[in-house]
Amino acid sequence: MAQRTRSEMIVETRAKLMAAGRKAFAEVGYAEASMDHFTSDVGLTRGALYHHFGDKRGLFEAVVTEIDAEMTARLAIRTASAPNAWEAFLEQGIGYIEMALEPEIRRIVLRDGPAILGDPASWPSANGCITAMKQSLEGLLESGIIADVDPEATARMVNGASCYAAQWIANAEDPLAVSKRATAGYRRLVEGLRRGAPDRR
């Protein structure tokens, strides 16, 4: 019943290690996650981990890359159904805020990630979300919906705003209420970028 070929076994152990690490990193954080513990949870030892990922950080990096790819994919789906480019751009930011509410993403990608791997924008996974947002902005520029905007600078800052908004929501006593304030505030902030934005007299 079990896999037969060697290569299948290998991808299976890699997957097991990733899953175990991902779970441990999400639940207790990078520093508190003991390699001995979470590898034995899936019937392996640190030997396997060192063989496949080099060290703890290597596994962490792989996990972050995986999650990042999932986030990018989810955002792509979400924005695809937006009525127009501007709404898609809004959805991108709000979607990011909402995803950042998931404990796993907050802990691994937003909290420990930058401390362990450094600046998110220079991760090996290139942080798909920032890239996607930059592309959105470039599209909006070309079609004249926004003007005088530096796409990369704005993408990074808007991304930062989303992360901090998410942190705020996640630590709030009433996450739902705060979430509404955050998304409203986000819309208001970003609306200012748009040409012919609703004038506030």
Next chain:
Amino acid sequence: MAQRTRSEMIVETRAKLMAAGRKAFAEVGYAEASMDHFTSDVGLTRGALYHHFGDKRGLFEAVVTEIDAEMTARLAIRTASAPNAWEAFLEQGIGYIEMALEPEIRRIVLRDGPAILGDPASWPSANGCITAMKQSLEGLLESGIIADVDPEATARMVNGASCYAAQWIANAEDPLAVSKRATAGYRRLVEGLRRGAPDRR
């Protein structure tokens, strides 16, 4: 010549420990900073550290609080000389970006801080910069310079934007050039909050 009274000795050792920890945290990061090493650098042992700060995290927290207070004070001075409330608000954000370029601040406050202590806005030091920015926004609201803005939500998001902008600058090949793009982008982003902002057709 040395201090005589006991209480003077105590504040001196506290200061020594803070300075040594601050230096180590800034240079090699929290995780890599060995308590044995940096305490012996100032002629003390971990015994003193545990006595005064409880544990490594306790010292780190004290260091973060200290730096945060310095940052808040620096920003206060900077904004005080602004011609008007709006420019003061702009200065606040740009000043934050610039401070975030200093390696010590980036490493301790922006990078390791959130990972070790959690959400910056809920730190014991209450993150003076966010609070100050929130107050600025409240002032702008009252004087009618901005409208329809949630001060807390906006303060947090703008703060996040500043941090990410700073990260971008710090990791760039040409920090000076990127710094200009970042501050310009920041102005552009925040300008959208202002009532009667320059219309972009």
Next chain:
DNA sequence: CAATTGGCATACGCAGCGTATGTGAAGAAG
């Protein structure tokens, strides 16, 4: 001049990481 407090050092145990080495099974070669 005792007595006591407490600031700080010393000593010990333990957990967790990294490396060096071992092992057994899958695939290749004849």
Next chain:
DNA sequence: CTTCTTCACATACGCTGCGTATGCCAATTG
């Protein structure tokens, strides 16, 4: 089928670094 080789993974060891328990001595107090 047999033998050899490879390599995925386990085992074993040493080291570093944290936390705690304990000890010591100078400064304070009466």
